[in-house]
Amino acid sequence: MSGTSSASSPGPDHPGERAAADPIRLLAIRDTPLSVDEVFTAVGDAAAGGTALFVGTVRSHDSGADVEGLGYSAHPSAEAEMRRIAEKVIADFPVRALAAVHRVGDLRIGDLAVVVAVSCPHRGEAFEACRKMIDDLKHEVPIWKHQTFADGTEEWVGA
Secondary structure, eight states: OOSSOOTTSOOTTSGGGSOOSSOEEEEEEESSOOOHHHHHHHTOOTTOSEEEEEEEEOOSEETTEEEEEEEEEEOTTHHHHHHHHHHHHHHHSOOSEEEEEEEOEEEOTTOEEEEEEEEESSHHHHHHHHHHHHHHHHHHSOEEEEEEETTSOEEEEOO
């Protein structure tokens, strides 16, 4: 068999190889615990050959200091900014489905802080789109982290 496409096999013009009509399935800022299963399920798509999932958790240290706890707060425009970023990712990649949720409020070590998932026709696109979504979310969405350290010091990150 040759390396050319037959009339019965989908090529790059097949609808499944392009972005879905409405790929944003879930975007939210929540003050309740996050669910990896919810986000993963939200991006399920029969035309997706790859799904990338990023889970950000509260770690026990930062810059060599022991973290005792942290809290996230968000500007009222945060969800709208998440949507703007998601739309930009969708414009740049053939996203079949995208979901992102970020937690606000007081969190403990090990809690889920953010969950992002993207499904695309192929794994490379899914990895790249997911990385773009989380990186831009972290840099552009007005969500601030207040960390308290074991030595009694504290800091605001992103403010």
